[in-house]
Amino acid sequence: MDNKTIMLGNEAIARGAYEAGVKVSSAYPGTPSTEISEFLAKYNEVYTEWAPNEKVALEAAAGASIAGVRSMACMKHVGLNVASDPLYTLAYTGVNAGLVIVVADDPGLASSQNEQDTRMIARSAHLPVIEPSDSNEAKEFFKYAFDLSEKYDTPVIFRTTTKLSHSQSIVDLCDRNEVEDKVYERSMAKYVMMPASAIGRHKVVEARELQMEKDASTFPVNKVEMKDTKIGFITSGVAYQYVKEACPDASVLKLGVVNPLPRKLIEDFIASCETVYIFEELEPVIEEQVKSWGLCVKGKDLFTKQGEYSANMLKKVIYGKTEEVFEKAEAPARPPILCPGCPHRSVFSVLNKLKIHAAGDIGCYTLGAVAPLNVIDTTICMGSSISLLHGMEKAKGKEFIKNWVATIGDSTFLHTGINSLVNMVYNKATGTVMILDNRTTGMTGHQEHAATGKTLKGEDTYAIDLAELCRSIGVKRVIEINAFDIVNLEKVIKESVNGDELTVIIAKAPCALIKGQKFPNVCRCTPEECKKCGMCLKIGCPALTKQADGTVKIDETMCNGCGLCASYCKFGAIKTVERA
Amino acid sequence: MNIMVVGVGGQGTLLTSRIIGKTALNAGWDVKLSEVHGMAQRGGSVVTFVRFGKKVYEPTCEEGTVDVLISFERLEALRYAHFLKPDGIMIVNDTRIDPMTVVIGAKTYPEGILEGLKESHTLYTIDGGAIAKKLGNSKVLNSVVLGLAAKHIGFSEEEWLETLVKTVPQKTIDINKQAFKAGYEG
Numbered sequence: 202m203d204n205k206t207i208m209l210g211n212e213a214i215a216r217g218a219y220e221a222g223v224k225v226s227s228a229y230p231g232t233p234s235t236e237i238s239e240f241l242a243k244y245n246e247v248y249t250e251w252a253p254n255e256k257v258a259l260e261a262a263a264g265a266s267i268a269g270v271r272s273m274a275c276m277k278h279v280g281l282n283v284a285s286d287p288l289y290t291l292a293y294t295g296v297n298a299g300l301v302i303v304v305a306d307d308p309g310l311a312s313s314q315n316e317q318d319t320r321m322i323a324r325s326a327h328l329p330v331i332e333p334s335d336s337n338e339a340k341e342f343f344k345y346a347f348d349l350s351e352k353y354d355t356p357v358i359f360r361t362t363t364k365l366s367h368s369q370s371i372v373d374l375c376d377r378n379e380v381e382d383k384v385y386e387r388s389m390a391k392y393v394m395m396p397a398s399a400i401g402r403h404k405v406v407e408a409r410e411l412q413m414e415k416d417a418s419t420f421p422v423n424k425v426e427m428k429d430t431k432i433g434f435i436t437s438g439v440a441y442q443y444v445k446e447a448c449p450d451a452s453v454l455k456l457g458v459v460n461p462l463p464r465k466l467i468e469d470f471i472a473s474c475e476t477v478y479i480f481e482e483l484e485p486v487i488e489e490q491v492k493s494w495g496l497c498v499k500g501k502d503l504f505t506k507q508g509e510y511s512a513n514m515l516k517k518v519i520y521g522k523t524e525e526v527f528e529k530a531e532a533p534a535r536p537p538i539l540c541p542g543c544p545h546r547s548v549f550s551v552l553n554k555l556k557i558h559a560a561g562d563i564g565c566y567t568l569g570a571v572a573p574l575n576v577i578d579t580t581i582c583m584g585s586s587i588s589l590l591h592g593m594e595k596a597k598g599k600e601f602i603k604n605w606v607a608t609i610g611d612s613t614f615l616h617t618g619i620n621s622l623v624n625m626v627y628n629k630a631t632g633t634v635m636i637l638d639n640r641t642t643g644m645t646g647h648q649e650h651a652a653t654g655k656t657l658k659g660e661d662t663y664a665i666d667l668a669e670l671c672r673s674i675g676v677k678r679v680i681e682i683n684a685f686d687i688v689n690l691e692k693v694i695k696e697s698v699n700g701d702e703l704t705v706i707i708a709k710a711p712c713a714l715i716k717g718q719k720f721p722n723v724c725r726c727t728p729e730e731c732k733k734c735g736m737c738l739k740i741g742c743p744a745l746t747k748q749a750d751g752t753v754k755i756d757e758t759m760c761n762g763c764g765l766c767a768s769y770c771k772f773g774a775i776k777t778v779e780r781a
Numbered sequence: 782m783n784i785m786v787v788g789v790g791g792q793g794t795l796l797t798s799r800i801i802g803k804t805a806l807n808a809g810w811d812v813k814l815s816e817v818h819g820m821a822q823r824g825g826s827v828v829t830f831v832r833f834g835k836k837v838y839e840p841t842c843e844e845g846t847v848d849v850l851i852s853f854e855r856l857e858a859l860r861y862a863h864f865l866k867p868d869g870i871m872i873v874n875d876t877r878i879d880p881m882t883v884v885i886g887a888k889t890y891p892e893g894i895l896e897g898l899k900e901s902h903t904l905y906t907i908d909g910g911a912i913a914k915k916l917g918n919s920k921v922l923n924s925v926v927l928g929l930a931a932k933h934i935g936f937s938e939e940e941w942l943e944t945l946v947k948t949v950p951q952k953t954i955d956i957n958k959q960a961f962k963a964g965y966e967g
Contacts, residue, residue: 533891
């Protein structure tokens with residue numbers, strides 16, 4: 202067998218988990234971390250699941266670790282916020298078998314709501330952080346993370362970034378290491394974090410961190426590449442690749458463990474170079490610590506805290522030049538948009554028509570904020586739509602929210618939206634919550650969740666009934682409706698926002714990208730009947746374009762035949778017909 | 782060698798760059814690919830990079846360093862032309878997809894994009910959509926475009942076809958091969 206293959210960073214992490222002998226993994230999807238679980242699910246030796254949120258995922262992984270098998274949880278950076286409650290205290294309990302938490306940061310905001318740096322959280326939780334710089338390192342360092350976790354009795358954070366997770370490079374495959382399960386032994390002092398035991402464990406945490414700090418200078422993943430000593434770089438992760446690309450002759454201290462820092466190694470490196478630059482994406486985590494030791498380095502005075510780095514950016518600073526030759530052309534922007542046949546578009550078109558504001562949430566439906574739909578007013582974090590609407594009512598009374606709804610997806614509702622709905626019931630809210638139920642976790646690439654009836658491994662399971670769930674917590678008015686039935690949708694929304702009763706409207710229709718669906722119809726516009734009014738263009742479907750003569754043309758390869766444009770054509774010029 | 786594949790989310794740019802990457806890997810080069818997932822994929826402007834050589838560090842290509850720019854759409858060719866080296870070449874699938882900014886009338890789609898680009902770049906164009914439609918499946922347009930690009934990237938036709946058949950869905954192997962050949966020989 203040829204052991205060399207090309208792998209996505211996330212696939213390599215999954216491979217590393219397999220080779221490390223991991224037995225349990227729990228995760229909630231989140232770009233750029235999602236594919237790790239999807240690749241891991243292909244290994245029969247590893248139990249892999251989607252949890253409803255990251256806190257549940259981390260706790261499930263911790264349970265598996267305490268029981269005695271190597272386990273892991275995966276999430277994106279903001280997912281770690283949700284999981285931070287168990288995270289901080291798991292630093293105290295430590296592990297039985299190894300526990301690794303994969304956290305994917307998103308510098309450059311490819312698909313996120315902020316650019317937070319996981320290393321900052323790791324420092325305050327006193328947890329070690331490992332960071333690879335390409336796919337092969339991702340696989341190898343992942344195995345090393347388990348060694349560290351078990352050696353130092355601590356959960357380990359495995360930090361990746363978008364560029365690492367979503368770039369491919371060559372890996373050398375190894376066999377799985379079948380690690381023997383650890384015996385579970387009851388230990389109140391270690392696993393029951395009441396004050397008396399936590400006081401003791403806090404001391405353990407501090408001692409462990411000091412020990413790791415000392416040992417870090419000899420960790421094999423922290424490497425010095427001594428070359429020209431005029432310029433030295435301290436760097437880690439993908440930023441290392443930019444350094445090698447831009448300044449191949451410079452000396453480099455490449456950190457594989459970025460918390461705690463190897464103080465002696467860093468001090469020696471700085472002493473042997475004329476000028477040392479700290480090249481780290483996002484926050485000056487390494488730089489501030491090094492400066493606190495009284496050492497002189499350059500860093501965020503030259504390099505931004507925002508976005509992704511590149512070799513060109515480094516060249517500009519070090520050599521004052523780049524290779525840019527052609528001038529960048531002016532081109533109209535092409536922002537992401539809702540897909541043809543997307544049920545969210547239908548709901549937003551009605552809200553737009555009724556001039557209703559929406560407290561939005563995290564998912565594809567965030568795209569309802571932009572033209573031509575212009576419906577979403579707020580997007581903060583998972584589950585926040587419902588609680589924000591509640592707060593608005595408590596601030597300004599029920600009249601204020603008569604032209605407001607909360608919109609949230611099915612997966613996001615089960616993630617943390619349900620808590621907010623409990624709050625609305627409990628505290629006598631009267632608002633309207635719309636669950637946009639497209640039967641999947643859409644934005645991250647169509648993952649199953651607790652209401653789809655399938656597990657991550659593709660097995661059948663119980664599908665939570667969202668309407669029954671809402672009724673069971675005390676919502677008296679729950680309405681299920683076809684998301685494309687714009688006539689009834691309009692009627693129901695009007696009644697609900699004007700009524701005095703808490704209402705949940707579940708607008709149902711599957712995401713157009715869920716595999717295995719057939720689209721037997723297409724929409725077609727007869728140019729002779731088109732009155733050029735532009736009503737159909739107001740729904741913002743990419744399959745529709747305005748011709749030079751003002752009539753509308755529908756691209757039949759893009760169109761899924763949802764019929765929304767036809768519903769908005771008052772003149773019957775657009776018809777839904779059988780696909781040729 | 783630096784290759785950049787650009788297009789509109791959903792056009793199959795990702796698959797195309799993966800085939801290029803695997804072909805280079807099989808030929809014994811060090812390879813890196815950079816992809817776009819998540820929000821940006823939803824009908825937005827999509828960019829992927831493939832780099833291969835003796836040793837590759839950065840997974841993306843920088844402005845002014847691209848040898849072959851493959852664009853699946855005219856406006857996207859214009860948007861990323863500045864990534865090309867002075868002697869770099871451009872492969873353009875001659876089609877127009879209006880971005881939402883144009884659909885809603887906030888912006889106009891530039892006229893004469895290809896003519897303008899021809900003045901400063903070496904340009905090869907193909908109507909991949911029409912050729913694919915003629916073959917019976919409009920979705921194989923990316924194999925047509927890849928076929929044309931393959932001639933300018935190097936490797937033998939056999940090497941390309943070997944990775945192509947391993948990458949595309951089983952049922953579509955034959956039509957994808959035909960599509961590739963149409964681009965390669967056309």
